[in-house]
Amino acid sequence: MRDTDMSTNTAAVAQGPAGSPADPLDDEDDLIRRAQTGDAAAFGRLYDRYVHSIYRYTYSKTTSRSLAEDLTSETFLRAFRAIARPRAKLNFAAWLVTIARNVVIDHHRSGWNRLAVVTDEVDPRADEAIGPEQAALASVGTAALRAAVARLPDDQRECLALRFFAGLSINETAAAMARTDGAIKQLQFRAMNRLRRIVTAG
Structure with missing residues (x-):
């Protein structure tokens, strides 16, 4: 993958859960195959499709919006780096949540969680x-x-x-x-x- 492609996609991921709605006509298996070959645009489509569900998951584990956004971004960054690794047919949703779970676990194991501000804010998307x-x-x-x-x-x-x-x-x-x-x-x-x-x- 070209460095410019990675930089562009990494910047998009770092913006947090503000992705645009995914095109329902996109075939997910095709997007995964393209992303595995280094297609940053295809990975961006997958990001748009799953960013809100991953954000809701990380928020449910932290109850802090800013922290949930950070953990969501880290989840997609790890996924972006790992998606090209050879593997059998990929269940993308389950694989992505597994990464998110590990990101949350890593956060709680680190000393940085002492600095996180846990708020009582309620994310309206969690009520869908x-x-x-x-x-x-x-x-x-x-x-x-x-x-x-x-x-x-x-x-x-x-x-x-x-x-x-x-x-x-x-x-x-x-x-x-x-x-x-x-x-x-x-x-x-x-x-x-x-x-x-x-x-x-x-």
Whole structure:
């Protein structure tokens, strides 16, 4: 890839979650193949398609807009550098969320997170409904919901973050968590039931 292409795309990624809407006519497999050969424009299309879901995911892990933007940018920078590596057919959404999870883990392991300002801001995009379960959660106050989610086991909390904040499908969540579709359905069911009990009891 030419240095100018990388510089152009890196600058676009660094702008954070302000990407333009992706063209629904773009074939994702074709975009991935082109991006793997160094096509920065194709990667830019993938960025536009997934930036908001990755931002929602990182925001759900930090509750800080500025930090979520930084982690989202880092996720796409890592993806841009790694996408050309040889691999089997790429499930881009699951692969991207795996990178985002690692970015979040790296952040929490580092000393820099002590300097991050955690706010009580609510990202309006996190309220976009993707189903009746999220609508039910949206009716609960933000502080109460955060407190309830924090009391869930790690795997249940991760499942809800991937499904309702990152917006992944059951299949994509299964790939990201290295589980079967059936296991994710059961995990989500248990998480939602436990969350309702916690909120009701609280």
